[in-house]
Amino acid sequence: MSKPPATILASVKQTASVIFLHGLGDVGASWLEAFNTYRIPKAVPHVKFIFPNAPIQRVTLNMGMPMPTWFDIHGLDQNAKEDQPGIEKSSKYLSDLIEEEIKGGISPERIMVGGFSMGGAVAIHAALTSPHTLGGVLALSTWLPLSTTFPKALISGDKKVNLPILQCHGDQDSMVQVQWARLTEQGIKAMGFKQYTFKEYRNMEHSSCNEEMEDVSKFIVQNLPKVD
Template sequence: MIEPAIIPASDKHTATLIFLHGLDDVGKTWLDEFNAFDIPKSIPYVKFIFPTASIMKISKNNGESMASWFDVYGFDQNAKEDQESIEKASQLLNSYVEEEIKNGISPERIIIGGFSMGGAVALHTALTSPHTLGGVLALSTWLPLLGTFPKALVAGDKKMNLPILHCHGNKDTIIHINWARLSEESFKGMGFKRYIFKEYDGMDHTNWNQEMKDILVFIEQSLPKQD
């Protein structure tokens, strides 16, 4: 297991963000991205954790080994899903959450998030976690195992106030915007009151300046500075 890339809080640590990368990537990519937009400087009380996935064989890529949170059979809503490895990834993300709670950060002061498959793990984790978290940052992603919700929702009504920022480009050629919109319909259908879907015109499977600005606003609103 590779150690996560971490940006410690430069002020009194009162909140944490845990963010998962996409397929065939490493945590440091996103550490550099958040640093490039000065996000940690703007919210110095937040600690940032960017884990790196283990190497596994990916069915979609003919069994090729790469860093991945779970096995993938295809990137569209009709593709078979590997429930076991998605749930295992959720347990791993939850273990990072538990570690932060052990260190004195309350669940409401922890945001989890991710890009692409990392975002899928974050959404699944937030909906099945025993904790009601501070928010979810879901970039260029989808809600996996749709059929298991709302049955799997833990902690009932409290989850309906979970702040979720779901960002997606309408020119995404890997995770098509229609799949993201299907997830949007599901969240609204389940009654999530603080779910926000932002669509970026012309954006492919990447991240944009405006999106990173929106992310900072979301973090500041969900994890406000404490005296």
């Protein structure tokens, strides 16, 4: 795909993994720094953190300029065409990273995926279409992609309803508007997920804030606890 992911290795015996995807035009190292700033790896020393890097591709929305992106974006309104092949390709790449962790001895329910903006969209798609029920999903400032393909695309649906999902969004987001997040909330709830939480942050734009990152830390601690 692109250059290797930025990683934070577990500081004690690894028993869990978090794979987190950045947004448009960004790199994995940015989120590695953010997680370190909020001391999230210190709270879960048994967790390995993986921050992949998207390949450089042309983005229609940005006048065809090449930049790191998980898929093409044609527009920001609800009726904009979605890049289904691109979304599915990145979702497959994330699924391959999950399989690598499983081969390394980490069970699927101890692997959490997440991402910011388009990275979050890929993470949601990969988690819902995975043959495994994962340890959780962190969906920050994002949306449910290819929503018309669900719930049919849900794999092993019965177990999936217990998949923990934390969705976070700023009420001042002008890029991924908060109504997209609310539509995603409706879609995920309609699929019957029992451990789904939606948090909205006042005055937060298309970014993150202290309160959100503290919620992210708590979610990881809660769903990937230390095991012997």
